[in-house]
Amino acid sequence: xxxxxxxxxxxxxxxxIGIALAQAGxxxxxxxxxxxxxALETIRLMEQAAAMVxxxxxxxxxxxxxxxxxxxxxxxxxxxxxxxERELGAAGILVNNAGITRDGLIMRMSVEDxxxxxxxxxxxxxxxxxxxxxxxLKARYGHIVNIASVVGLTGNAGQxxxxxxxxxxxxxxxxxxxxxxSRGVTVNAVAPGFIDTAMTNVLSEETRAxxxxxxxxxxxxxxxxxxxTVAFLCSGAADYITGQVIAxxxxxxx
Ligand code: NAI
Numbered sequence: 492x493x494x495x496x497x498x499x500x501x502x503x504x505x506x507x508i509g510i511a512l513a514q515a516g517x518x519x520x521x522x523x524x525x526x527x528x529x530a531l532e533t534i535r536l537m538e539q540a541a542a543m544v545x546x547x548x549x550x551x552x553x554x555x556x557x558x559x560x561x562x563x564x565x566x567x568x569x570x571x572x573x574x575x576e577r578e579l580g581a582a583g584i585l586v587n588n589a590g591i592t593r594d595g596l597i598m599r600m601s602v603e604d605x606x607x608x609x610x611x612x613x614x615x616x617x618x619x620x621x622x623x624x625x626x627x628l629k630a631r632y633g634h635i636v637n638i639a640s641v642v643g644l645t646g647n648a649g650q651x652x653x654x655x656x657x658x659x660x661x662x663x664x665x666x667x668x669x670x671x672x673s674r675g676v677t678v679n680a681v682a683p684g685f686i687d688t689a690m691t692n693v694l695s696e697e698t699r700a701x702x703x704x705x706x707x708x709x710x711x712x713x714x715x716x717x718x719x720t721v722a723f724l725c726s727g728a729a730d731y732i733t734g735q736v737i738a739x740x741x742x743x744x745x
Contacts, residue, residue, distance in 0.1 A: 492515075492516040492517045492518065492553070493517050493518070493582075493583035493584050493725075494517065494518045494519075494520070494575070494579045494580050494581065494582045494583055494584070495509075495512045495517045495518065495519045495520070495582060495583070495584035495585070495586065495725070496519075496520045496521075496522070496571075496572070496575050496582045496584070496585050496586070496619070496623070497509050497512065497519060497520070497521050497522070497586040497588055498521075498522045498562060498571075498586065498587055498588050498589035498615070498619065499521075499522065499523065499524075499562075499588045499589030499590065500519075500521025500522060500523060500530070500533055500557070500588065501521065501523030501524075501525055501526065501529040501530040501532075501533055501557070502523075502525070502529045502533070502688070502689060503686075503688035503689055503690065503714055504588060504638065504683065504686060504688060504714045504717050504718070505521065505533075505586075505588040505589065506521075506529075506532075506533045506536065506714065507713075507714035507715050507717065507718035508586055508588060508714075508717070508718045508721050508722075509521050509533050509536075509537050510533075510536050510537055510540045510718065511540075511715070511718035511719060511721065511722040512584065512586075512721075512722060512725065513537035513538075513540040513541045513553060513555070514540045514541070514543075514722070515722050515725070515726065516541070516553065517553070517584065517725075518553055518554040518555070518579050518580075519537055519553075519555050519556075520555070520556040520557070520558060520575045520578070520579055520582075521533055521534070521537075521555075521556070521557050521558075522557070522558050522559075522560050522562070522571055522589065523557060523558075523559060523560075524559070524560070524561050524562065524589070527557075527559065530557040530559075531557065533557065534555045534556075534557055537553075537555050538553075538555060541553040541555075554579055556575065556578050556579055558571055558574050558575065560574075562589050562610075562611050562615035562619075563607065563610045563611050563615070565614070565615075565618055568615050568618040568619055568622070569618065569622060571619070572619060572622035572623060573622075576626070581623075581626035581627075581630065582623050582626070582627075582633075583627065583630065583632055583633050583634070584633070584634050584635075584636075584725045585619060585620065585623045585633070585634075585635045585636075586635075586636045586637075586638065586721055586725075587615070587616035587619060587620070587635070587636070587637045587638060587660070588638040589611060589612075589615065590611065590612045590638065590640075590656075590690075591607070591608055591611050591612065592608065592650065592653050592690065593605075593607055593608050593652060593653075594649045594650055594653065595649060596648070596649055597651045600651060600652060604652060605651070605652045605655075607652075608652035608653055608656050609652060609655070609656050609659070612653070612656035612657065612659075612660065613656045613659045613660055613663065616637055616660055616663060617663060620635060620663070620667055620678075623635070624667075624671065624676075627671070627674070627676045628671060628674045628676060631674050631675045631676075632675055632676065633671070633675075633676035633677070634676070634677050634679075634724060634725040634726075634729070635664075635667065635671075635676065635677070635678040635679070636678075636679055636680070636681060636721050636724050636725060637660045637661075637663065637664050637678070637679070637680045637681075638660075638680070638681055638683065638717070638721075639657045639658075639660045639661050639664070639680040639681065639682045639683075639736060640653070640654070640657040640682055640683060641682050641683070641684050641738055641740050641743055641744050642654040642657055643656075643657025643658040643659075643660060643661050643682060644658070644661070644682060644736070644738070644744060645744060657682075660680060661680050661682075661736055664678050664679060664680040664734065664736065665678075665734045668733040668734030669734065672733055672734075675730075677724070677729065677730065677732060677733040678733060678734065679724050679729075679732060679733060679734065679735050679736070679737065680735070680736045680737070681717060681720050681721055681724070681736075681737050681739055682736050682737065682738045682739070682740065682744075683712060683716075683717050683739055683740060684706065684712055684738065684739065684740025684741055684743040684744070685699075685702045685703075685706065685711045685712060685740070685741075685743070686711065686712040686713065686714060686716070686717060687711050687712065687713060687714070688714060691711070699711070705743055706740070706741040706742065706743050707741060707742030707743070707745060708741035708742050709741075710741060711741075712739065712740070712741060716739055717739050720737055720739050724737070
C-alpha cells in the first residue's frame with residue numbers, strides 16, 4: 492500500500508487520521524513535537540487498527556514510524572521528510588495536520604505570536620508539500636490533504652494569526668492542486684469546525700455553549716469525523732476531487 496506522512500500525529504485529530512489511514516492498509520509515519528509517549532500510543536493504536544480489517548483478515552506487515560521534529564524550524568521540516576523517505580520510502584500521502592494557536596486581539600498581538608502561528612501552520616505545510624512533490628510528481632501519484640479550519644473561511648475575533656494561517660493554507664491548497672493536477676496528484680483541504688481535542692479543551696464552558704448554539708447538528712465534532720473525510724480524500728474513491736475545501740463542521744458554515 493501507500494506510505495503516508497501525517498504531521499502532528501501524536502494526539503487529537505492527527506492521531507485519528509493516522510489510525511484511519513492504518514485501517515485503510517497504509518504504512519504511516521507520524522510526526523510530533525510534544526510528548527513522545529503520546530506518539531508511541533498513536534503507534535500502538537495504529538498497529539491495533541491495521542491488525543483488524545473487515546472480514547477479520549490481517550494486513551501483512553504494515554509499518555509505522557514516529558519522528559520528532561519541530562516544524563517551526565524549516566531545516567527540521569526537510570529532515571523529517573528525508574527520515575521518512577529513508578526509513579519507509581517515498582510518501583504517496585501527505586497530511587499537513589500540525590497546528591497551533593496563540594490567540595489575542597490584533598491590538599495586543601505581538602509579531603512573535605503572529606509569526607509563530609504562521610511558521611507552523613502555513614510555512615511548514617509549504618515546505619513539506621515541496622519536499623514530497625518531487626517523488627509524487629515523478630510517480631504520477633499522490634494525495635495531499637491540508638487541515639485548515641472554518642475560521643480560515645470566516646475569520647474569528649482574537650485569531651488574526653490563526654485564521655490568516657488557515658486562509659493561507661486554503662490558497663496554498665488551490666495553487667498546489669493546479670500545479671500538480673497534470674501529474675495525477677490531488678491536493679485538498681479539510682476545514683474542521685469545533686472538534687473535541689486538547690486544543691479546544693482549554694475553552695470555557697460558556698464559550699463551548701456559544702459554539703454549540705451555532706452548530707446545526709447540535710454536537711461538537713470528534714477527531715474521527717475529520718479522519719474519515721481525510722481517509723476518503725486519500726483513497727481512489729476521491730481521485731477526481733482536487734483543489735477543494737471540505738468543511739466538516741456540523742453545518743456551522745451553512
Ligand atoms: P492538538 O493540539 O491536539 O494537536 C496538535 C498536534 O500538532 C500535536 O500532535 C502536536 O505535537 C503537533 N504540533 C504542534 N506544534 C508543532 C510543531 N511546532 N512541530 C511539530 N508538530 C507540532 O490539536 P488538534 O485539535 O488535534 O488540531 C489538529 C489540526 O486541526 C490543527 O491544524 C488545528 O489547527 C486544526 N483544527 C482543529 C480544530 C479543533 O476544534 N480542534 C478546529 C479546526 C481546525
